[in-house]
Amino acid sequence: MNLPATIRTRTEAETALIEAFDATEHLLRGACDLRAAAMAHFSAIGLPNRRVESWHYTDLRAMLREAAPIRAPDSFTLARAHELLQGPGGQTHAIRLLVLNGAYRPDLSDLADLPAGVAVTSLSDELVAGDPEVLTALVGEGQGGDDAVVALNAALMQDGIVVRVAPGAEIERPLALVNMMSGGAPHAAFVRSLVIVGAGARVRLTETTTACTPAATQANEAMVLKIGDRANVDYVTRVFAQGEGAIAVHSLLATVGADAHFNAFCFMPEVGLARRQIFARLNGRRSNVRFGGLSLLRGRQHADTTLVVEHVAPDCTSREFFRHILDHESTGVFQGKVVVRPNAQKTDGAMKSQAIMLGDDAVMNNKPELEIFADDVVCGHGATVGQLDDDQIFYLQARGLPREEAESLLLEAFANEALDLIADEKLRARFIDDTKAWLAQRGAK
Amino acid sequence: MLEVKNLHVSIGDRKILDGLNLTVKNGEVAAIMGPNGTGKSTLSYVIAGRPDYEVAEGEILLDGVNLLDMDTTERANAGVFLAFQYPLEIPGVATMTFLKAALNAQARARGQKELQTPDFMKKVRDAAQKLGVKQDMLKRPLNVGFSGGEKKRMEILQMALLQPKLGILDETDSGLDIDALRVVAEGVNALRSKDRSFLVITHYQRLLDYIKPDTVHVMARGKIARSGGPELALELEKSGYAEFIGEAA
Numbered sequence: 070m071n072l073p074a075t076i077r078t079r080t081e082a083e084t085a086l087i088e089a090f091d092a093t094e095h096l097l098r099g100a101c102d103l104r105a106a107a108m109a110h111f112s113a114i115g116l117p118n119r120r121v122e123s124w125h126y127t128d129l130r131a132m133l134r135e136a137a138p139i140r141a142p143d144s145f146t147l148a149r150a151h152e153l154l155q156g157p158g159g160q161t162h163a164i165r166l167l168v169l170n171g172a173y174r175p176d177l178s179d180l181a182d183l184p185a186g187v188a189v190t191s192l193s194d195e196l197v198a199g200d201p202e203v204l205t206a207l208v209g210e211g212q213g214g215d216d217a218v219v220a221l222n223a224a225l226m227q228d229g230i231v232v233r234v235a236p237g238a239e240i241e242r243p244l245a246l247v248n249m250m251s252g253g254a255p256h257a258a259f260v261r262s263l264v265i266v267g268a269g270a271r272v273r274l275t276e277t278t279t280a281c282t283p284a285a286t287q288a289n290e291a292m293v294l295k296i297g298d299r300a301n302v303d304y305v306t307r308v309f310a311q312g313e314g315a316i317a318v319h320s321l322l323a324t325v326g327a328d329a330h331f332n333a334f335c336f337m338p339e340v341g342l343a344r345r346q347i348f349a350r351l352n353g354r355r356s357n358v359r360f361g362g363l364s365l366l367r368g369r370q371h372a373d374t375t376l377v378v379e380h381v382a383p384d385c386t387s388r389e390f391f392r393h394i395l396d397h398e399s400t401g402v403f404q405g406k407v408v409v410r411p412n413a414q415k416t417d418g419a420m421k422s423q424a425i426m427l428g429d430d431a432v433m434n435n436k437p438e439l440e441i442f443a444d445d446v447v448c449g450h451g452a453t454v455g456q457l458d459d460d461q462i463f464y465l466q467a468r469g470l471p472r473e474e475a476e477s478l479l480l481e482a483f484a485n486e487a488l489d490l491i492a493d494e495k496l497r498a499r500f501i502d503d504t505k506a507w508l509a510q511r512g513a514k
Numbered sequence: 515m516l517e518v519k520n521l522h523v524s525i526g527d528r529k530i531l532d533g534l535n536l537t538v539k540n541g542e543v544a545a546i547m548g549p550n551g552t553g554k555s556t557l558s559y560v561i562a563g564r565p566d567y568e569v570a571e572g573e574i575l576l577d578g579v580n581l582l583d584m585d586t587t588e589r590a591n592a593g594v595f596l597a598f599q600y601p602l603e604i605p606g607v608a609t610m611t612f613l614k615a616a617l618n619a620q621a622r623a624r625g626q627k628e629l630q631t632p633d634f635m636k637k638v639r640d641a642a643q644k645l646g647v648k649q650d651m652l653k654r655p656l657n658v659g660f661s662g663g664e665k666k667r668m669e670i671l672q673m674a675l676l677q678p679k680l681g682i683l684d685e686t687d688s689g690l691d692i693d694a695l696r697v698v699a700e701g702v703n704a705l706r707s708k709d710r711s712f713l714v715i716t717h718y719q720r721l722l723d724y725i726k727p728d729t730v731h732v733m734a735r736g737k738i739a740r741s742g743g744p745e746l747a748l749e750l751e752k753s754g755y756a757e758f759i760g761e762a763a
Binding site: 459460461463464465466467468469470471472474478479481482483485486 | 562565585590591596598601605611676
């Protein structure tokens with residue numbers, strides 16, 4: 070028998086999160102009603118678990134034993150942050166916008182480089198100012214509204230970055246939103262950013278999270294992306310949960326206007342426990358969206374990609390292409406749902422998820438779904454799970470490549486076909502290098 | 515020198531090679547002919563070290579060293595090269611990347627220096643030109659979308675670059691038109707030398723018009739049924755294989 074969620078016992082983590090809200094509510098700036106409503110929703114449903122269909126394969130209630138404190142440890146040094154920002158992952162070709170331990174830091178952001186047509190502000194400032202545009206946009210169209218983690222993010226959002234790209238603006242350099250956590254000791258960050266791309270504008274966005282020192286960080290991040298008519302947006306996310314016991318949930322809430330292009334990619338290498346969830350809605354005709362991703366997992370790592378793409382307007386095209394490489398006892402999850410609303414005639418949708426299993430104990434859960442309420446559409450999905458091809462390995466070995474090198478070459482090719490979806494060449498090259506390093510580490514064992 | 519001694523091989527419950535003996539001297543081109551299903555391809559795979567086969571008995575010696583003690587990679591590095599009957603397509607791996615990986619792997623295994631990129635590029639371009647391999651093919655993923663003839667040329671290109679001690683051509687003539695056959699045969703002939711042996715597996719005399727063998731061996735029922743000189747191939751062309759199947763049985 071299913072007990073109503075409200076009367077089941079709360080876990081320690083749930084209690085701690087609710088108490089954290091009560092204790093810090095006075096410190097959280099602005100949007101009091103929104104926060105209170107979101108917290109009430111979270112209190113009622115608790116952390117997502119196996120019984121919640123969209124979280125069936127990632128039982129966060131069981132996995133999140135302890136909710137880390139929101140306050141960052143004192144051991145953090147600004148020097149280390151600077152060092153990281155200058156490092157090879159620093160994306161020096163991009164305009165960096167930094168959130169440090171949940172607070173937007175204009176002093177560590179490249180504001181001087183901002184071109185005309187881009188305005189950047191702090192989310193918490195906007196919430197305090199109560200700008201109706203921001204408040205409305207932040208709630209969006211209620212996508213992901215039922216989701217407990219999105220609700221938790223809305224209740225506890227500390228800060229984030231609000232970017233407005235003016236209509237018609239063509240932004241050459243990518244905007245890199247960096248969420249940095251000090252690490253060292255377990256701590257949590259709740260960050261929500263909002264990017265409003267005006268009609269006909271063109272922009273490339275990257276969003277990465279990093280910790281100055283490895284730790285069991287808990288990152289709950291949300292990106293609200295409002296894409297105007299005829300806009301062209303490239304968006305690359307790298308989900309980070311690299312310390313032992315680290316957890317990250319990244320939620321994308323996107324709405325797309327008419328005649329727009331939206332290309333989103335998510336890279337998840339070496340994540341302890343990570344989930345990327347996408348709630349995308351195609352509201353305007355003739356838009357073209359593409360979602361892609363690559364997850365590289367080993368040990369007992371767990372990566373979940375769950376997406377809901379809703380075709381509301383007719384004549385739109387959506388493509389989803391996700392790949393996993395799973396070693397050891399790692400777990401991959403892909404749940405893709407494409408919904409075609411009654412008016413969305415002439416929808417063209419294709420979804421593909423492919424996984425290579427390297428470990429005998431690795432698990433891949435593939436759940437593609439189509440919900441179609443219009444009658445004149447072309448929609449398909451495919452999911453494959455397999456191992457490396459022995460014949461290909463034999464062929465490569467017969468040319469003198471050691472087995473590990475043959476495997477790496479094939480895996481690299483498999484990964485690169487996903488990474489090819491990234492438009493930003495420099496970023497793609499970096500992720501290709503990261504993949505090579507991941508494979509080299511595998512070979513070294 | 516290649517010496518195959520009393521080789522017994524099966525796959526699952528099926529016995530394929532049944533006490534096969536064969537010697538190929540340095541510099542010799544040995545043709546292996548025979549009807550379908552007599553184990554010609556199995557012999558080539560077993561020499562190259564394909565893992566699916568079970569070797570119950572016997573030895574395969576290359577210059578006195580038993581290949582059966584080595585894995586596939588080690589055999590390649592010892593100088594075995596198998597030109598596949600059906601070369602594998604490797605999506606996502608650029609042909610140049612693969613060629614470089616193979617050359618460097620073999621150089622490393624032999625304690626030699628890896629080639630610098632400009633030298634490597636020159637070497638590949640020169641070899642490609644001789645075999646009529648277009649530059650465009652080198653940029654594409656390995657064998658993906660190549661025609662049958664292009665795949666076979668790519669095999670010979672690899673052999674030319676890797677300079678093996680023993681080249682095994684497994685039905686390299688299958689799927690080739692007459693012009694392609696000539697180009698491929700010329701590529702093989704250019705590699706003939708007193709230090710290199712070839713095992714040329716074919717059904718037909720035609721290939722042997724272009725690659726003149728020193729010896730011809732007829733395989734039937736998992737062993738060599740008869741050996742002779744080039745005249746044996748001509749004789750087979752006239753009389754067919756029926757009598758050899760009888761002989762072996």
